[in-house]
Amino acid sequence: MQFWTSTVAAPTRSAAFAKQAEAEGWDGMLVVDSQNLSGDPYVCLGQAATASERLGLATSVTNPVTRHPAVTASSALTLQRLSGGRMVLGIGRGDSALAHLGRAPARLGWFEAYLASLQAYLRGEEVSFEDAQIPAEAAPPAEKLGLAHGPPNSAIQWIGDGPKVPVEVAATGPKVIGIAARQAERVMLAVGTDPARVAWGIDTAKAAAGAAGRDPESLRFGAYVNIVCHDDVATGRELGRATTGLFARFSVMYGEVSGPADEEQREVFKNLHDRYDMTAHGRQGGQQTTALTDDFIDGYAIVGDPDHCAAKLRALLDLGLDKFAVMGPNFAANSPEAQVAAKRFSHEVLPRLR
Numbered sequence: 519m520q521f522w523t524s525t526v527a528a529p530t531r532s533a534a535f536a537k538q539a540e541a542e543g544w545d546g547m548l549v550v551d552s553q554n555l556s557g558d559p560y561v562c563l564g565q566a567a568t569a570s571e572r573l574g575l576a577t578s579v580t581n582p583v584t585r586h587p588a589v590t591a592s593s594a595l596t597l598q599r600l601s602g603g604r605m606v607l608g609i610g611r612g613d614s615a616l617a618h619l620g621r622a623p624a625r626l627g628w629f630e631a632y633l634a635s636l637q638a639y640l641r642g643e644e645v646s647f648e649d650a651q652i653p654a655e656a657a658p659p660a661e662k663l664g665l666a667h668g669p670p671n672s673a674i675q676w677i678g679d680g681p682k683v684p685v686e687v688a689a690t691g692p693k694v695i696g697i698a699a700r701q702a703e704r705v706m707l708a709v710g711t712d713p714a715r716v717a718w719g720i721d722t723a724k725a726a727a728g729a730a731g732r733d734p735e736s737l738r739f740g741a742y743v744n745i746v747c748h749d750d751v752a753t754g755r756e757l758g759r760a761t762t763g764l765f766a767r768f769s770v771m772y773g774e775v776s777g778p779a780d781e782e783q784r785e786v787f788k789n790l791h792d793r794y795d796m797t798a799h800g801r802q803g804g805q806q807t808t809a810l811t812d813d814f815i816d817g818y819a820i821v822g823d824p825d826h827c828a829a830k831l832r833a834l835l836d837l838g839l840d841k842f843a844v845m846g847p848n849f850a851a852n853s854p855e856a857q858v859a860a861k862r863f864s865h866e867v868l869p870r871l872r
Contacts, residue, residue, distance in 0.1 A: 519835060519839075520574070520840065520841040520842070521544060521545055521868055522545055522546035522547065522576065522842065523844055524548040524549075524578055524844065524845055525547065525549060525848065526555075527549050527561070528562065532563070532569075533568070535850055539570075539573055540571065540572065540573045542849060544868075545574055546573060546575065546604075547563075547570075548576050548577075548578030549562050551577050551579060551615060552615040554618035554619075555615075555618065560577075560596070563575045564597060567597060567600045568600070572604070574604050574606060575605050575606065576606035578608045580609050581609065581613075581615050581623075582611070582633070583624050587645075588672060588674065590609075590636060591639035591640050591683075595683060598681070599678070599680065603681045605683050606683070606684050606685075607640070607683050608688060609633070609688070610688035610689070614796065614800075617799075626693055631651065632651065633697065637701060639672075639674050644672065646671050646672070647659070647672060685701070685702045685704075686702055686705075687702040687705060688706045688708050688742065689719070690707070690709055690771070691769075691771070691776040692776065695722045695723050696723070699724070699727040699730070699732065699734075704738040704740055705720075705723045705737060705739050705740070706742060706841070706843065707719040707740070708741070708769075710744075710818040711741070711743050711820050711830060711834065712818065713837060716834055716837050716839070719739075719777065739839050740840065741839050741842060743819075743820060743834070744765055744818065744820065744846055745819065745831075745863060746820070746859050747827045747860075748821070748862065749823045751821055754821040754822065757847050757853075757856050758815065758821055758847075759802065760800055760803075762815055762819045765845060766786075766814075767794055769787060771791075775788075782813065782814070786810060786811055793805050824862055824863075824867050828867050828871060832871070835871070846860075849861065
């Protein structure tokens with residue numbers, strides 16, 4: 519099993535963060551890709567690669583709109599070579615990165631076509647110019663230049679040898695879970711920590727894989743989990759309120775709730791959707807956080823002492839997850855209470871689950 523910690527793309531702090539994450543026993547480091555809110559993730563992951571020896575490196579997550587698939591593949595392959603094979607490409611449909619460009623998440627068909635091209639590039643295969651997804655209104659075909667000779671298709675020509683960069687798709691709704699099951703090495707569920715919701719996500723993915731002719735048992739599963747390890751549950755809820763709201767919103771992105779939910783949970787999801795303020799995305803005190811009741815946080819996230827956190831995570835491991843992207847306070851947090859929670863998790867929970 520793997521436990522990864524998350525951070526923003528901070529060019530002056532990424533190397534130090536990677537060193538500490540490795541020293542604290544984390545398996546990997548996830549870096550946000552949201553160009554209007556933080557720095558470039560690939561620059562920061564490059565710094566992390568040279569500052570660490572075994573730490574996994576990943577985008578969390580990039581999207582199919584702000585970078586061409588050949589560019590995304592080239593960046594990931596660069597980090598794969600620099601790190602000696604530690605790169606993972608995390609991708610989703612896009613959220614804050616697109617909202618700050620005035621756009622909603624990528625369309626489903628576009629996303630799946632992008633993933634197919636991205637995987638081809640990462641395998642060193644050729645991609646037709648038609649599938650390269652550059653609209654004619656942006657740039658006309660190269661035939662306009664009258665070249666004596668030119669490439670007949672698109673491929674990463676410097677890929678070389680070494681392990682393929684794995685692709686992990688962040689998925690919440692059934693359609694995106696299905697896309698992930700068809701196109702990715704791992705499905706990273708973002709549905710909360712309720713075992714019923716996680717089991718639903720796994721079953722949905724396996725059904726989609728089977729329908730597409732892929733062996734459902736070949737799928738690997740991980741999850742984004744909101745965790746605050748704190749003896750005072752009320753304090754823990756407040757420490758995790760902002761990131762819990764950020765991830766819970768994905769289950770009600772367009773106003774309809776994805777996955778199992780009771781009446782009270784559906785009401786919270788609806789209120790979260792209606793109150794969500796993208797200008798306060800992931801921030802404590804944003805108006806969206808007022809939608810979250812204590813019962814909802816206790817069901818969607820994991821908040822409690824080390825025994826409670828370890829027991830909840832074991833239940834998810836038993837469902838078939840083998841990777842956790844831990845969201846919540848980490849060792850780089852500003853407040854003393856958040857730092858205490860982060861230390862309790864890495865020192866008292868992680869060793870129990872190894």
